[in-house]
Amino acid sequence: MPAPIRILTAVPICDGHDSAINTINLEFIRHGIEVVYLGFHRYVSDIVRAAIQEDVAAIGISSYNGGHIEFFADVVRHLKKLGASDIKVFGGGGGTITHDDAREMKRKGVDQIFFAGTPLTEMVAYVKKHYAKPRKARAKSNVDLTLARQLTEIEDAKGKVKNSKSKNSKRPKVIGFTGPGGAGKTTLIDELVLRFLKQDRQSRVAILSHDPSVVGEGALLGDRATMINSQDDRVFMRSMATRGQAGGLSPATESCLQLLAHSDFDYVIIETVGTGQEAMPFRNQLVDQTVLVMNPDYGARLQLQKIVMLDVADIVVVNKTDLDRAKAALSEIEHRLTQNKRDQQIVATVAKRHRDAGVDELFELITNSKSSVAAVSDRRNRKNRRSETAATSRKKS
Amino acid sequence: MSKLGAVVEAVGKHEQFVRDQVKRARSDEKFARELTERWNKFKSEIPVSKTPTGIPLPRLALPEIDEAGEIARYLFGEGLPGEFPFLNAAYREMYLEPLQHNEQGSFKRSTSARSTSSNGAKKNGARPPEEPTRLFSGLMLAEDTNKRFHFLSAHQRSKRLSTAFDGPTLYGIDSDADGVFGKIGEGGVAVDTVEDMVRLYDGFEVGSPDFSASMTISGPAPIIMAMYIAAAKRRFGNGVVPNLRGTIQADIFKEVQAQNETIFPIEASLRFLLDMIEWTSANMPRWYPVSISGYHIGEAGSTPVQQAAYTLSNGFAYVEMLMARGADVNVFGPRLSFFLDCGLDAEYIALARVSRKIWAIGMRDVFGAGPKAQLFKLHTQTSGRSLVAAEFKNNLTRTAAELMLAYMNATNSCHSNSADEPFTTPSEEWIRLASHAQAILLEESGIFKHTMNMLSGSPGMKAVERAVEKAILDEFREIESLGGVMGAVENRYQRSQIQNAAHRYEEQIYDGTRPIIALNRYRNGSDEMPEVELARTPRSRQQLQVDRLKKFKARNAAKAQKELEKLAAVVETDENCFPALLEAAEVCSLGQISGCLQEVVGRFRPMV
């Protein structure tokens, strides 16, 4: 079976008309397409960065609040500037994009505009016809472009790693986040990213996030849309569909992680899909630290005694501790961890809260723990390399 | 149980109460006599107007019943217009043309029987009430919109303006920010500063009882409200504040659920909103500081039932939160208003009627609200989404049918969409026709001006009422089981329900289940797009907005810095921050203020 087509969809800045794109996303995933959805009210630079990192074949833009001729053209121009003009641009905006507009937009490099009244099936057919072709190698490349393409190759070859030689003696710290759906993993990670970025001016963070999908079907990869701090050139984020594998990760995760762990990042964060109580997703040594994120309301769905990750996690985060049940949950979990007699940490957070002290504490735990202390000794060496990346990435914005 | 569960129970109890009254009217002779006498007396006092051909018509039509049980069912179950539970109308008299000298006088004023306008009813019909027509408009810069306002209201007795803002303004972003240039003045008016606000309503007496302004903005609503007040003060002095009349949308829940213009985290947004509601309820007694809106939910593709259920439950959630802060339901309750969509689906025949009833019962029986706080005061907009590009002149007919439904539901004010809706902010040609459609319905035709409820209460309407009411209460139960409105919001419940409904809607268009004339039926065979006049903001206008904003910022730099620091300090505390916003609005731009607030409370994390 050929690898699924991957596209990215988004709505322009100052525009919240997402009804059309939501409908189109649903239609695409029903027809086997993997859609990375970036959400509404998005800047050109955020869209282009995401498209490159996600290595999609095309960007679909749904625009209603005017200014579409400039906006679409900006996206095309930006892609070209970054050496990614093989990523195609298409879209629609109901009656707000006239035939004349569309002609001008096509002249400026847009592939196709779908007018009001186009059946959904026609759009699916178009994407399948035009965006399924194998991707050609790029003439010009940079760090993110190369990395993104390598990840695609790994993913589409179903997990075979190309011999990725480590250029670094010290690899980044890899932190694995897991936990049941709705516990707030994505929000927590995004809040940590804010702190990583504020900590210094160079370090880069990679995020590998997962959403469930079934073999041969599409997937909606939507984590990126809810992240506000991770829309930054110093963050490399990649969304993966599980493509039928149970347990919270994709068949290609391990190899992708290996590649990222040998790339130029200070931290690599991996986020599983929402997991059940038996799950223990991180089986390799590549993860330096595991964080289990729980919701104080776990009682309804999980039995504490059966949560395997509680025995293996290095840090257990009880998020949403503003909920009524938080106190009880914290003491139950703490009790359970004491019985384990391992050096496990427990942190109470309210990740959705701005400047949450619990998230600060978690950040401290992650950045000051052993492996990152070791990394500090190597900091000068890394800094040099980092300023190179920073320079290239600054050029992008 | 959250209060929503209690509302479901209260509605059930009320139904039981009505059944009991019917039974009693049929068994208790004295009660039956009282009811019948009241009914007959009321009926005999209904004023009568004459049509141009001389036919006498009652200003209010009542069902032809004389059996006490049926009278009880009507009086308790539906209520006369202006009486609990307000199924028929919020007020006793609406839409009626003034009586001529030789006709019988109108109802006397009572607390529950009022005209929409306090001054309209003053001289007993001598002066007509406010027109319900209120057209949403905004384009390019403040001067351009001001011109449109004057064009639209030139023939109105009362000036009821409704303001559409452009994208950057809706998102609290300044026109000079990176990446938004092309969006300036598109789809609405660009407002960055108090000076734009002064230009926007230039030439209108904003403190006059004949003027009211509506502003469709929610994410940065408290900031824009503060700018509106600051502009009014500049023009008319501090004394104008208590006289300001109008509405600001400000409804944050529906932003998170459907319109996607939230800019602060939900809790912080709610705090700013409640601060504003408390301040305006106390200092601007004639202002409506929130318009609890289903329109955007409906347009995002929800079913009509979802629209009503989410809107009502959002409203009840605000009441619960305000009361938890110690606010008095009888002070803020009368200042809440509502905004619903009206499309062509059968549910719309009674959606607003049922909403009025559920609101009144919930407010009275769950929150202990008095009569004024039980009213579901409603603005309706015809459905934009029902208007299509293919042979777009058909949109005139669609809007006309929707207008009819809206007025059959006794809406208090109404916007009718222009036929060029799918393409652009309307041109003068089409918005004029849209406005005329309402005048034709209300002034030219005899459908509403002689008898306010000419078309209400048919068996079909009642069938829809029953089905819709049951479905709304089922939705309430679902939301309740998710922990109430906040819990459901955090679970993306409303969003995912709306998205699924929207997908189904589009599917039904393309599989033909939903006939859309000239789109999937009776096509003319051509895919030509019509020539319509587009309202696009020239680059030179956009540049002008940027330039004058920069000058404003330079001129006020020092003062702005001080005000922003003060504002940030207040936001850190639990104090009401609206007074600090009022001061900041004098010298700071919208983007400066929203940026300052985001520094303290963070940014909204989008829900998709």
Ligand code: B12
């Ligand atoms: C629904 C709607 C809303 C809803 C949006 C809900 C939501 N979450 O999406 C609400 C009520 C909230 C809303 C608000 C506003 N709206 Co509005 N809205 C519309 C409306 C009625 C329909 C758009 C729609 O979703 N149609 C359904 C889709 C499925 O069909 P379609 O548009 O025909 O698109 C087809 C194709 O083009 C294609 N397509 C579309 N996008 C894409 C993308 C890709 C990748 C592909 C392949 C295909 C494709 O798929 C569709 C199926 O064939 C239009 C008018 C109209 N009738 O079109 C105005 C309209 C777009 N809105 C408009 C405006 C101005 C606004 C506001 C700015 C008003 C204001 N000042 O407050 C706000 C801004 C909201 C925001 N946050 O940005 C204007 C834009 C004017 C302009 N550009 O000149 C319009 C045209 C109305 C008007 N005439 O004034 N709006």
